[in-house]
Amino acid sequence: MNYEFILVESEYQPHIAIIRLNRPKELNALNLQLMLELKAALASLDEDDNVRCIIITGNQQAFAAGADIKQMESKTAIDLLKIDQFETWDQIRKTKKPIIAAVSGFALGGGCELAMTCDMIVASETAKFGQPEIKIGIMPGAGGTQRLTRAVGKALAMEMVLTGKFISAEEAMKAGLVNRVVAEELYLDEAVKLAKEVTQMSPISIRLAKESVLKAFDSGLQEGLYFERKNFYMCFASEDQKEGMQAFVEKRKPKFEGK
Numbered sequence: 712m713n714y715e716f717i718l719v720e721s722e723y724q725p726h727i728a729i730i731r732l733n734r735p736k737e738l739n740a741l742n743l744q745l746m747l748e749l750k751a752a753l754a755s756l757d758e759d760d761n762v763r764c765i766i767i768t769g770n771q772q773a774f775a776a777g778a779d780i781k782q783m784e785s786k787t788a789i790d791l792l793k794i795d796q797f798e799t800w801d802q803i804r805k806t807k808k809p810i811i812a813a814v815s816g817f818a819l820g821g822g823c824e825l826a827m828t829c830d831m832i833v834a835s836e837t838a839k840f841g842q843p844e845i846k847i848g849i850m851p852g853a854g855g856t857q858r859l860t861r862a863v864g865k866a867l868a869m870e871m872v873l874t875g876k877f878i879s880a881e882e883a884m885k886a887g888l889v890n891r892v893v894a895e896e897l898y899l900d901e902a903v904k905l906a907k908e909v910t911q912m913s914p915i916s917i918r919l920a921k922e923s924v925l926k927a928f929d930s931g932l933q934e935g936l937y938f939e940r941k942n943f944y945m946c947f948a949s950e951d952q953k954e955g956m957q958a959f960v961e962k963r964k965p966k967f968e969g970k
């Protein structure tokens with residue numbers, strides 16, 4: 712499929728696909744078409760048995776500076792209701808394979824929300840995270856008030872959402888929003904390194920484990936524990952479980968086939 716606003720490589724590295732947001736002049740502002748392309752690309756990579764981990768990135772200047780303000784400016788509430796533009800975010804969240812956001816430069820508004828919808832975030836030292844919607848007379852609408860609060864806690868989330876203040880990569884690291892911070896020239900390599908670790912594991916247990924961690928966000932403890940237990944038992948239906956445990960006993964490296 713030909714995309715206008717994203718670049719997709721399904722074999723960037725063995726078992727690792729990459730999606731680059733590609734509207735550099737607009738700091739990768741997320742217009743509707745870009746989001747639809749992103750949704751389509753993720754659905755297609757999710758179906759591709761060769762892909763075990765997906766990286767979403769932008770460029771050094773910007774991961775994404777938010778939803779496209781120029782496209783939204785003249786919209787009414789009813790227009791937004793009809794377009795239901797944040798439905799695409801729900802689809803991203805449904806991706807079964809792990810997604811790593813490799814963030815450099817601005818990750819603002821919808822850009823910060825997109826990064827938080829991913830499973831892990833690797834940031835360059837120059838990354839800036841923020842929910843500045845309040846400065847343009849609106850508020851976060853693609854999960855910012857919920858995911859940011861769960862990630863960094865009420866005090867910092869409230870301050871970021873109510874004042875639009877940006878935080879640096881280092882602050883984001885301290886607050887628990889990102890996994891790693893590295894020099895600007897290394898952030899993509901670092902994301903690949905992390906992706907490689909994930910691709911060494913059984914794709915089946917990775918899928919079940921990701922699903923179980925995400926369950927912690929929208930269930931009570933008891934329900935989450937039952938869900939985790941069911942997925943744990945499910946791992947034992949895979950050949951990868953036998954291979955992983957046999958390899959441990961035989962003191963060799965396992966070879967996971969995703970079966």
Ligand code: CAA
Nearest residue numbers: 736737738740776777778779780781820821843851852853
């Ligand atoms: N939408 C549309 N265009 C955008 C944009 C956005 N979110 N962010 C940047 N751009 C455009 C600018 O209009 C500019 O275009 P022109 O050259 O045609 O004027 C170009 O990208 C470069 O931007 P700047 O000249 O502003 O660059 P800067 O370095 O001076 O500032 C910035 C960078 C601080 C990120 C600034 O661009 C900015 O504040 N952007 C908006 C950030 C924002 O408010 N994001 C939230 C959007 S709403 C949202 O995301 C809702 C939601 O919950 C999903």
